[in-house]
Amino acid sequence: xxxxxxxxxxxxxxxxxxxxxxxxxxxxxxxxxxxxxxxxxxxxxxxxxxxxxxxxxxxxxxxxxxxxxxxxxxxxxxxxxxxxxxxxxxxxxxxxxxxxxxxxxxxxxxxxxxxxxxxxxxxxxxxxxxxxxxxxxxxxxxxxxxxxxxxxxxxxxxxxxxxxxxxxxxxxxxxxxxxxxxxxxxxxxxxxxxxxxxxxxxxxxxxxxxxxxxxxxxxxxxxxxxxxxxxxxxxxxxxxxxxxxxxxxxxxxxxxxxxxxxxxxxxxxxxxxxxxxxxxxxxxxxxxxxxxxxxxxxxxxxxx
Ligand code: R5P
Numbered sequence: 001x002x003x004x005x006x007x008x009x010x011x012x013x014x015x016x017x018x019x020x021x022x023x024x025x026x027x028x029x030x031x032x033x034x035x036x037x038x039x040x041x042x043x044x045x046x047x048x049x050x051x052x053x054x055x056x057x058x059x060x061x062x063x064x065x066x067x068x069x070x071x072x073x074x075x076x077x078x079x080x081x082x083x084x085x086x087x088x089x090x091x092x093x094x095x096x097x098x099x100x101x102x103x104x105x106x107x108x109x110x111x112x113x114x115x116x117x118x119x120x121x122x123x124x125x126x127x128x129x130x131x132x133x134x135x136x137x138x139x140x141x142x143x144x145x146x147x148x149x150x151x152x153x154x155x156x157x158x159x160x161x162x163x164x165x166x167x168x169x170x171x172x173x174x175x176x177x178x179x180x181x182x183x184x185x186x187x188x189x190x191x192x193x194x195x196x197x198x199x200x201x202x203x204x205x206x207x208x209x210x211x212x213x214x215x216x217x218x219x220x221x222x223x224x225x226x227x228x229x230x231x232x233x234x235x236x237x238x239x240x241x242x243x244x245x246x247x248x249x250x251x252x253x254x255x256x257x258x259x260x261x262x263x264x265x266x267x268x269x270x271x272x273x274x275x276x277x278x279x280x281x282x283x284x285x286x287x288x289x290x291x292x293x294x295x296x297x298x299x300x301x302x303x304x
Contacts, residue, residue: 001045003068005052007061008085011283012051014295015083019302021049026068036060038067040075048072049081049302050116054107055262055285058088062107066114073115081302082116085284085294086260091232093126108132120301122284122294123174123231123259140301142259142282142294143174143229147181149292150227150257150280155182160225160253165189167230167242174229178257187220189242222250233258233281236267243274253277261287 001022004012016023027039050072052065065082072080089103104126111119112134119137124130130137155162166175166188179186226246233239239256246254254276261281268289271279281289 001048003040003048003050003072005050005061005064005068007053007055007064007286008051008283010286011085011293011295011298014293015049015051015298015302018295018299024048028064028067036063036067038064038071040068040071044072044075044077046078047081048077048079049083051083051085051298053086053284054084054088055086055260056088056264062088062110066110069111069114069116079117080115081118081120082111083120083298083302084111085122085282085298087121087124087129090121090125090129093129093132104129105132108137120298122282122297125231138301140297141174141177142284142292142297143177144181145282145292145294145297146229146257146259146280147178150255151182154255155184155225158225161223163187163221163224163226165221165226165228165242165246167228167238171230174231178227178229185220189245220249221246223252225253225255226251227255227257228276229257231258232260232262233267233271233279234262235265236263236270239267239271239276240274243271243276247275255280257281260284261289263287263289 001024002012002016003024003026013023029037031037050068054061069080069082089107092103117135119133119135122140122142124139130139162184164175164179164186166172169188169190172188175186228239228242243254255278256271256276257280259282268279279289280291282292282294283290284294
């Protein structure tokens with residue numbers, strides 16, 4: 001049985017359809033004072049999968065997830081899988097400054113304490129967050145879904161000359177994974193310190209493992225259809241910077257892909273304004289850009 005929380009209704013319905021499983025509705029509303037009411041009607045089977053992202057409004061969505069898990073356990077479920085395609089608070093996985101709350105650890109503890117037996121997420125910001133879960137925790141890659149989508153929808157149809165770009169070294173693994181699937185080149189942008197007060201972002205050599213960050217490969221993107229890939233787009237600052245560089249170095253078109261389209265603070269507008277043709281996100285979070293469905297990927301993981 002599949003249950004979709006308010007934040008992941010379409011995804012849950014598509015996963016259930018994909019697996020031929022029952023989808024069960026959750027009745028949830030607010031009391032006049034703002035507190036949450038939640039009810040799951042009908043008999044509860046032994047195994048249940050709950051699908052609920054915990055993006056904005058994070059606290060609301062998280063509380064609903066915890067209520068669903070704890071209620072299912074209380075109503076007799078033996079095994080509850082929590083599929084949280086986007087895990088909110090995962091970016092604070094350590095104390096960057098003394099005294100800070102390690103939010104990701106607290107959220108992991110809450111999900112486990114609520115009664116989850118398994119946790120599944122997509123492209124979590126830092127893999128080490130999985131260690132905060134004392135239950136089986138899996139990090140699934142959305143790259144096959146994203147690469148498959150752009151390959152079918154644009155690259156093959158428009159017969160273009162693609163290159164996959166990571167906007168920083170941290171995202172290079174995503175670019176490599178996508179390039180491998182599509183069968184094209186990839187590279188990453190690197191920040192180079194040229195002097196005490198001068199920093200420049202550069203294109204590192206194509207397929208140059210580790211890269212020679214002291215030289216700019218001016219021809220890497222010239223005339224190419226560049227597809228930028230990142231895990232998260234929040235304010236869009238990282239991507240706008242990348243678009244500007246790719247345009248400067250002669251990219252023919254620039255499209256932007258990501259797993260989690262948070263797109264806050266007019267992020268999407270700024271990305272289009274910088275010259276991107278399309279923003280292609282997944283439905284880990286619901287937005288205008290959520291074009292790639294993770295339903296098949298989730299169904300594949302659940303089948304295993
Ligand atoms: C950073 O390490 C992440 O991979 C993203 O690049 C970052 O979260 C994007 O943030 P923004 O869109 O605000 O630049």
